[in-house]
Amino acid sequence: MNQPIQTPAPSTLAAVMEMDGQEVSFTPGETIYEVSQRMGRQVPTLCYDDRLDPFGGCRLCVVEVEGLRNPVASCTTKATPGMKVHTKTPTLERHRKTLLELVVSENPKATIDPLRGSASQELVQLRTRYGVTGERFAGHHSGQSRTDDANPFILRDYDQCISCYRCVRVCAEQEGDYAISVRGRGFETKITTEFDGLLQDSACTFCGQCVQTCPTGALADRKAMRAQADPEPIAATRSVCPYCGVGCSVDLLSKGDKLVGIRPARDGGANLGALCVKGQFAFDFVQHEDRLRTPLVRGDDGTLRPASWDEALDRAAAGFAKALHDHGRHSTYAIASGRAPHESAYAIQKLIRATSGTNYVDNCSRA
Numbered sequence: 001m002n003q004p005i006q007t008p009a010p011s012t013l014a015a016v017m018e019m020d021g022q023e024v025s026f027t028p029g030e031t032i033y034e035v036s037q038r039m040g041r042q043v044p045t046l047c048y049d050d051r052l053d054p055f056g057g058c059r060l061c062v063v064e065v066e067g068l069r070n071p072v073a074s075c076t077t078k079a080t081p082g083m084k085v086h087t088k089t090p091t092l093e094r095h096r097k098t099l100l101e102l103v104v105s106e107n108p109k110a111t112i113d114p115l116r117g118s119a120s121q122e123l124v125q126l127r128t129r130y131g132v133t134g135e136r137f138a139g140h141h142s143g144q145s146r147t148d149d150a151n152p153f154i155l156r157d158y159d160q161c162i163s164c165y166r167c168v169r170v171c172a173e174q175e176g177d178y179a180i181s182v183r184g185r186g187f188e189t190k191i192t193t194e195f196d197g198l199l200q201d202s203a204c205t206f207c208g209q210c211v212q213t214c215p216t217g218a219l220a221d222r223k224a225m226r227a228q229a230d231p232e233p234i235a236a237t238r239s240v241c242p243y244c245g246v247g248c249s250v251d252l253l254s255k256g257d258k259l260v261g262i263r264p265a266r267d268g269g270a271n272l273g274a275l276c277v278k279g280q281f282a283f284d285f286v287q288h289e290d291r292l293r294t295p296l297v298r299g300d301d302g303t304l305r306p307a308s309w310d311e312a313l314d315r316a317a318a319g320f321a322k323a324l325h326d327h328g329r330h331s332t333y334a335i336a337s338g339r340a341p342h343e344s345a346y347a348i349q350k351l352i353r354a355t356s357g358t359n360y361v362d363n364c365s366r367a
Contacts (some may be wrong), residue, residue, distance in 0.1 A: 018038065018084040019075070019087065024039055028078075028079075033074035046058040046126070049119075051173075055165065060099055061073055062095065063085050064092060083187065089299075093130075099131045100127065104123075115224040115260065116156050116211075117213075119214060123215050126296050139189045142163070142190065143163075154204075155209070158218055161190075162341045166213045169208060170209045180204070194355045205276070209273075209350060223281055224261030230258075235253065238250075240253055243278045244337070246339070248275055259287060262275070264280070332356045332360065335363065336362075
């Protein structure tokens, strides 16, 4: 019996539209902005983060669609079959430059240290691209920095804020914390916490998501900025966070041989640009003056002295053997991290069961 022909669901069928005179295919549900990025068009934006719901607030990403009277925000407009879109025209470029002049009039700082955050250069780059100085418009400024917030992790330099709301949205949509929100309207608009307090008194978990999405550096990595006076170039090295078994991908920022900051990897399969407070900010131990650089063993006089790895491992093995000989197999046990990777959990249980002949293995998950 012949089987009916299976056809893909309508949502998976490719459709065709025209962009800047070129036919392009797209999947129904894609926005014009998503199509433009895939096609390599340089459509500017300041309020867009691909992890967040489209917002359409900055209006820099507007494009012309034939048949429509006014330009539309490409990040919130779905592509449709047969649509003819123009992403760059003299009119659009004048519109974008005027909008940037208005934005920069409230954001006069022309240079922002890249150590502030992974997205901190977005406005600076657009200023350079459009030759915007901020001198065309002048007037009242909104936003006021919270110099009284002395938390050690996040600088709240709201003099650089443009009210794109990316920080508020990432806190709500990605973290579910709702620790920061928007207060006021017009020039009185400000990013704040409940009761306009300090971050440490709010629901903030100091994950740093708001820092890494901010396009102006208004929210900044305070710990990384300690190295901004160092003239060494910034180098980024991909690694994996060591704190638990999730395996978050991170980029280690260094100047010379010194680790100066950590950023979540946007393309990390386990975290997709997210980190906890430890993964983001707890790295001072790497270069701490008290960190052990060689194994230590205790001498006959009771003091610790440097030793080789072979001597230290032999001393540890002898200690296990003595405990087993003097007190029996139940005198040793292991406590492992409840968030360690499977390989580590296997290794610790194998060590105790094979060397001691006991099942005394526990974890710290109840702590």
